[in-house]
Amino acid sequence: MMKRLTYIDWMRGLACVLMFQTHCYDSWLSPEARRSGLFVWSRLGGTLPAPLFIFLAGISAALVVEKSRQKGLSRKEIARASILRGAEIFGLGLLFRIQEFALGYPWSPWTDLLRVDILNILGVSMMLMGIVCWLTGGGSPEAARGKGLVAASLAAAAVALATPPLWTTARPSFLPWPLESYINGVHIYAQPQPWLFPIFPWVAFAFAGLAVGFWMFTGLARKLEGWSLAVLGAAAVGICGLALLSDHTPFRWIGVYDYWHTSPSFFLMRGGILLGVLPLAYAWCRWGPPQRTFSPLAQLGKTSLLVYWVHIEFVYGRFSILPQGQCSIAKATGGLLVVFLAMLGLSVWRTRWKQRKSEADGRIELQRVPAG
Numbered sequence: 252m253m254k255r256l257t258y259i260d261w262m263r264g265l266a267c268v269l270m271f272q273t274h275c276y277d278s279w280l281s282p283e284a285r286r287s288g289l290f291v292w293s294r295l296g297g298t299l300p301a302p303l304f305i306f307l308a309g310i311s312a313a314l315v316v317e318k319s320r321q322k323g324l325s326r327k328e329i330a331r332a333s334i335l336r337g338a339e340i341f342g343l344g345l346l347f348r349i350q351e352f353a354l355g356y357p358w359s360p361w362t363d364l365l366r367v368d369i370l371n372i373l374g375v376s377m378m379l380m381g382i383v384c385w386l387t388g389g390g391s392p393e394a395a396r397g398k399g400l401v402a403a404s405l406a407a408a409a410v411a412l413a414t415p416p417l418w419t420t421a422r423p424s425f426l427p428w429p430l431e432s433y434i435n436g437v438h439i440y441a442q443p444q445p446w447l448f449p450i451f452p453w454v455a456f457a458f459a460g461l462a463v464g465f466w467m468f469t470g471l472a473r474k475l476e477g478w479s480l481a482v483l484g485a486a487a488v489g490i491c492g493l494a495l496l497s498d499h500t501p502f503r504w505i506g507v508y509d510y511w512h513t514s515p516s517f518f519l520m521r522g523g524i525l526l527g528v529l530p531l532a533y534a535w536c537r538w539g540p541p542q543r544t545f546s547p548l549a550q551l552g553k554t555s556l557l558v559y560w561v562h563i564e565f566v567y568g569r570f571s572i573l574p575q576g577q578c579s580i581a582k583a584t585g586g587l588l589v590v591f592l593a594m595l596g597l598s599v600w601r602t603r604w605k606q607r608k609s610e611a612d613g614r615i616e617l618q619r620v621p622a623g
Contacts, residue, residue: 256314257536257541257542257546257549258529258532258533258535258536258537259307259310259311259532259552260548260549260550260552260553261532261535261536261541261546261548261549261552262303262307262528262529262532262552263303263304263307263551263552263553263555264546264547264548264549264550264551264552264555265303265528265532265548265552266299266300266303266304266307266552266555267300267548267551267552267555267558267559267594268548268551268591269296269297269299269300269303270297270300270559270562271562271566271587271590271591271594272293272296272297272587273293273294273296273297273300274562274563274566274567275566275583275586275587275590276289276290276293276583276587277293277294277297278566278567278571278573278575278576279566279571279573279574279575279576279577279578279582279583279586280576280578280579280580280583281576281577281578281579282576284578284579284580284583287580289580298521299521299524299525301369301448301453302453302456302521302522302525303525303528304369304373304555305369305372305373305376305453305454305456305457305460306456306457306459306460306463306522306525307460308373308376308377308457308460309376309380309403309456309457309458309459309460309461309462309463309464310460310461310463310464310467311460311464312333312377312380312381312384312457312460312461312464313399313460313461313462313463313464313465313467313468314464314467314468315332315333316329316333316384316388316399316464317392317396317464317465317468319332320392320395321392326384326385326388326389326395327385329381329384329385329388330381330382330384330385330388331381332381333377333378333380333381333384334377334378334381334382336377337373337374337375337376337377337378337379337380337381338374338378339374340370340373340374340377341370341371341373341374341375341378342374343370343374343556344368344369344370344371344373344374345371347368347370347560348363348364348365348366348368349364351363351563351568352364354564354568354569354570355568355569362438362439365429365432366432366438366447367432367433367436367438367447367448367449368447368448369448369559370556371433371448372448372449372450372453372454373457375433375450375454376453376454376457376458377457379406379454379457379458380403380457380458380461383399383402383403383406383458383461384399386402387399387401387402393470396465396468396469397465397469399461399462399465400462400465400466400469403458403459403461403462403465404458404459404462406454406455406458407455407456407458407459407462407522408455410450410451410452410454410455410458411452411455411515411518411519412505412515413451414451414452414455414506414513414514414515414518415505415506415507415508415509415513415514415515416505416506417434417435417451417506418435418443418451418506418507418509418512418513419506419507419509419513420505420506420507421505421506422434422435422437422443423435432447432449433449433450434449434450434451435449435451436448436449445511445512452513452518455518455522456518456521456522456525459522459525459526460525463483463526463529466479466483467479467480477533477537480529480530480533481530483526483529483530484526484527484529484530484531486526487523487524487525487526487527487529487530488523488527489523490519490520490522490523490526491519491520491523491524491527493519493523494516494517494519494520494523495516495520497515497516497519498510498514498516498517536549547595550595550598550599550602551594551595551598553598553602554597554598554601554602557597557598557601558594558597558598561594561597562590562593562594565590565593566590572586572589572590573586
């Protein structure tokens with residue numbers, strides 16, 4: 252494997268850039284500019300960042316599990332670490348909502364404190380993946396990996412298939428809205444909202460990533476890394492084809508069919524696209540410029556949580572660098588460039604600060620070692 256899996260960082264960076272453009276154009280463009288073709292394409296590109304982040308969280312979880320097994324940690328210790336990390340991310344999601352409420356006061360409604368956002372579902376996904384890894388972690392590493400791959404794949408399929416009824420005909424309306432919102436994103440409204448991030452369908456992307464991550468650590472895939480990723484690319488084409496076929500079949504899933512928000516067909520299509528990006532990112536980082544020089548996308552990917560957190564305030568928040576809903580395409584694009592460069596600078600600063608801190612801690616440890 253390449254050091255630090257640069258192509259995974261690059262994919263996170265790609266998700267950051269797609270997120271920046273989506274948020275900037277959505278926040279700043281005037282009503283007239285929002286009727287342009289650019290805005291339509293921006294919204295289409297905006298369907299990828301969230302599933303990319305969650306999918307990559309699944310891959311990263313599998314890689315962490317495999318490294319932990321190589322260190323001899325028990326499945327209980329591995330699951331505990333994953334669940335605690337998920338709880339930490341979930342807590343950060345709650346803290347982020349508190350920050351947004353405080354900075355938006357008195358205009359922010361108190362119900363925004365309980366909104367299910369991307370960080371909330373990332374945390375929940377990591378905790379659920381920790382449970383799956385604990386349930387399947389018995390036996391040899393090879394057996395645990397195989398069981399984990401199968402369990403993650405089945406979990407992804409189950410979540411995708413359960414989404415339409417849980418959004419429509421089988422909604423758990425008996426639950427208080429803050430709890431039901433984690434199931435289908437209903438929030439305070441009469442119907443589930445597609446701009447939120449409930450367990451159904453979003454956790455399915457994490458389980459899909461977990462399955463892919465376990466595949467990447469099989470003996471054959473590790474021996475033939477490039478070819479194994481080419482196999483994933485071929486699988487991506489097949490999955491996209493299956494998505495098209497399933498959307499045109501006369502059979503309809505249980506619940507009200509809504510292709511763009513809840514259908515398993517759309518999940519398959521997005522999953523196929525995510526899987527297809529993986530070998531392309533690998534090839535680009537293995538043989539392209541990121542192998543030889545500084546890569547802005549790989550850099551952003553190393554600090555994706557930080558740049559997500561900070562950029563929101565300068566795009567949607569009280570400190571927005573441009574007037575919201577009043578800008579031309581040219582002006583909003585200039586603002587997007589400023590946000591990109593500012594977040595890249597912040598990312599570089601954060602990385603260098605961590606390196607200096609690590610080096611300083613190392614020197615302190617060396618000084619504590621007795622001579623002779």
